[in-house]
């Protein structure tokens with residue numbers, strides 16, 4: 001493909017590096033931006049800069065946060081003995097929408113996937129173990145995605161945590177198999193949370 | 200007709216509308232509920248028409264590995280629209296197949312995210328010119344034969360097959376890592392257990408299905424005018440090539456677990472999964488001899504037709520609704536006697552036959568479409 005003048009091509013290349021955006025879409029978004037009023041383009045640029053400056057990983061649970069602790073870790077009304085383990089911050093949002101859960105969270109930042117070279121070492125598993133002993137956690141709910149990688153991760157964690165005498169449960173099936181928590185509707189996910197099974 | 204007599208209803212594709220699909224620029228058709236014959240020389244769009252009719256069943260090309268190959272040269276996308284009738288239900292289907300980028304599908308004007316959400320919308324039985332490979336070809340073709348029927352019968356088999364594929368890929372990647380770094384083995388049991396779970400579901404399904412296929416298959420083979428005794432048996436490579444029957448379906452999980460334990464080191468050495476239904480085969484015999492090598496070409500064709508007809512009959516029987524039959528240029532490969540016998544065995548239901556040559560005389564044609572350069576010629 002022939003390339004464009006300097007910064008336009010650099011912009012296209014940057015968009016092309018984003019997940020799910022092919023060369024054609026990258027080009028379309030770049031040309032859309034060129035046509036935007038200056039203020040609109042600046043607002044987008046500013047929020048990208050701001051997000052990178054302000055947003056960090058919560059030191060405790062690895063959710064996104066704007067200070068050391070995320071809002072869930074900082075909220076003392078939440079039950080501290082109960083932790084729900086998810087793959088990504090977006091899964092917390094999905095579970096919160098159900099209004100069924102009042103404990104803490106732990107974000108693994110992924111799932112076991114040998115194809116992508118991701119094993120337990122690449123996930124926030126060690127940090128979870130440290131939290132369990134340090135925070136008096138007695139019950140762990142595993143809410144990884146109901147797909148191959150999420151199931152493998154759930155089984156791995158269960159094998160690790162059960163011998164330590166913790167109550168370990170997996171959110172109940174009824175979720176669309178092979179799916180993402182993100183796409184489960186609130187009612188289904190709510191039922192899955194309340195009907196979790198012990199591992 | 201043998202075996203499939205219990206059909207209460209039949210599915211049929213009532214209308215079809217195509218834009219830039221292979222060599223077809225624009226086409227609108229109303230299809231009959233009986234036998235439609237699509238006649239024309241090679242390369243005029245007959246097979247493309249069958250492919251488009253069957254699209255809602257597989258949501259992918261019946262012929263190409265790459266869906267984009269169906270987009271007419273120089274166009275951005277191909278569009279398939281059809282209406283599918285099942286008993287008193289009429290549903291609309293629409294697919295946009297893109298030359299670049301993601302395809303889009305709708306059922307009843309609602310977007311379809313995942314292929315499994317199409318389950319049951321349309322079921323098809325396809326007879327293709329290379330069906331002889333069912334008998335002569337590699338085991339994978341025979342596995343696909345069973346798996347396509349299973350997937351059409353119940354979403355849970357379609358899900359198990361889909362999962363199994365992913366489990367194999369993950370597990371193979373892990374076996375490669377383990378051969379370099381032993382500590383990676385800590386997550387192997389998690390993939391073993393998922394392989395056992397999805398794998399046993401598939402094997403149980405295949406064993407029970409093969410059991411049900413057996414009688415209709417034998418009857419259809421006889422009805423094709425053949426004399427010998429045919430037999431189809433499931434062979435599990437992972438279980439020391441044991442021949443399994445439906446009676447073995449109960450304890451497949453345990454057998455798979457034992458096999459995985461036993462071949463653990465071998466799998467790590469070879470860096471590939473050796474245990475599971477992905478290496479199994481259906482052994483086909485004629486008069487107790489291997490049909491791949493000992494049957495004549497004509498007998499092999501009859502055997503392949505008997506497998507297809509039996510699959511169709513079993514689907515019809517279990518679901519109470521006959522799938523749509525697509526016969527792609529099948530008669531040109533058959534001698535007069537076998538062609539006539541096949542016509543007699545064709546089950547009731549919507550049947551689309553493509554052909555470059557004359558058909559046997561007793562085909563009860565409801566609709567005749569002549570295709571030339573991607574268009575239906577009106578004479």
Ligand SMILES: [Zn+2]
Pocket residue numbers: 058059060061062063069070071072073074
């Ligand atoms: Zn936190």
